[in-house]
Amino acid sequence: MDKDTGIEQLTSHWSNGLHIFLQLKYCSFINDECxxxxxxxxxxxxxxxxxxxxxxxxxxxxxxxxxxxxxxxxxxFELPRFKKYRFKYEKMKEIVCSSEREWYEKLIEDVNEKMELKTNKMNNNNKEEINNNKIQLEERYKMLKLKIEKTTTQLNDEFQKKSSIDKRMKTFKEMKNTLLNRKIQNQEDYDDNDDYSHQNEICEININQVKNEFDDINETIIDLEESLNLYKIQESDLIKNIQNYELLLNTENSVDQRRAVLIICENIVKLEKISLQVRKEFQHKGNKIYTYDRAYRKFEKSQLNCGDIIIATNIAGRGTDLDIDKFLERNGGLHVILTYTPNNLRVEKQAFGRTARAGKRGTGIYIVYDERKSNNCIPNLTIDYLSxxxxxxxxxxxxxxxxxxxxxxxxxxxxxxxxxxxxxxxxxxxxxxxxxxxxxxxxxxxxxxxxxxxxxxxxxxxxxxxxxxx
Structure with missing residues (x-):
């Protein structure tokens, strides 16, 4: 287990006999020296x-x-984004703290700011944006309904063809059985006559031809059914999203206006310390708090809601897709706090890339602790310097x-x-x-x-x- 990230290193072994020694010590299965x-x-x-x-x-x-x-x-080369990138880095609020106490205070302060229940109404720009999104979804819904109707019609036509083929198959099989019964009943008459063989061959050809048609029809039906099921799933999602937008426009004052926050920690030890401080401050306020510190543990939520707080090691920054609901999107999306400076730009982008996905809004900030600032080694330590x-x-x-x-x-x-x-x-x-x-x-x-x-x-x-x- 990587003590920093919580990632299981199943294929890693200690070298020079250490791995085998530990296996002997704990009476576990012994692997060969790697x-x-x-x-x-x-x-x-x-x-x-x-x-x-x-x-x-x-x-x-x-x-x-x-x-x-x-x-x-x-x-x-960089592939252009399909949708506008709407991430906003809060440069004016970034900070390098000189003590752990200050670090925790600044973290809590930033989370508190994102969890404040605001009572202000939506401005006209927000209303217009939400209404435009709703109109776009309604247009997509109309086009999808046409696809569903067309696919349903095609599917019904194919089922009718299949029914017709079934009847033809049944007819040819009955003809074959009739020929066989006639041969059994009139064995002497068929012994020197090619008539039975000829007619039976024609029946076999027809049956094989119908079988091929039947297989083709079945493949077409399977493809159409898969398409129809996909369209219906998309239809259900579109209806849900349109209803959410309508709810946003009609109940703007009663909607929860908090953000969701993801705090990314350098290692499990720091995660546990920050988690303790965050739970102490927000547990009693009704916020749902989640920790994500082991790669083998499945993340508990498929969709983030207003007021959610996630504290994780950087495994949350490695491909984890944190979906957000429409209310959270309206409030500004997911806010990411990076509590340390990663070893390279790639990991930094992965971390901040957990928010503002697929054209949605999101924000991020650095709030880090560096002991060099406390002992006056580098008194004016900044995020730019660390970067x-x-x-x-x-x-x-x-x-x-x-x-x-x-x-x-x-x-x-x-x-x-x-x-x-x-x-x-x-x-x-x-x-x-x-x-x-x-x-x-x-x-x-x-x-x-x-x-x-x-x-x-x-x-x-x-x-x-x-x-x-x-």
């Missing part, structure tokens, strides 16, 4: 393809893109990958290629030399075990060369 013997790096795997195409939500900064271009000879340092460190990390890691990976791939050729040659020699030996002259699987022993020696040698390769 050594690289047969492997292929991700880099070499992708390079085996003649054409590479990929898509990602967060490709990173300039350095990461240049790295991909350098190694894989690919270009990077600049982070970006420089990321550049250095990418440079290390290019100058060291890639070279190491390439050498390992080359060494494995040579060992693989040697092993295959050795197998051929063994087959030629000992092909004529009687089975009882050698123990079962003798050569197979010898090759595995050789492979183990190679793996241990490669493990011992680790430092030199680095």
């Amino acid at each position: 050594l690289k013997a047969v492997f292929m790096s991700n880099m070499n795997f992708f390079k085996r393809y003649n054409n590479l195409r990929g898509m990602t939500g967060t490709i990173g900064d300039k350095e990461e893109r240049e790295l991909l271009t350098l190694e894989y000879d690919v270009d990077c 600049d340092v982070r970006n420089e460190n990321e550049k250095e990390r990418v440079n290390q990958i290019v100058t060291k890691s890639f070279h190491k990976i390439k050498i390992e791939d080359e060494l494995f290629g040579k060992f693989d050729v040697f092993k295959n040659e050795l197998n051929k020699i063994i087959e030629r030399k000992y092909l004529n030996l009687k089975e009882n002259e050698l123990k079962e699987n003798y050569f197979e075990l010898q090759i595995k022993s050789l492979q183990n020696k190679w793996a241990f040698w490669l493990n011992n060369m680790e430092e030199k390769l680095e």
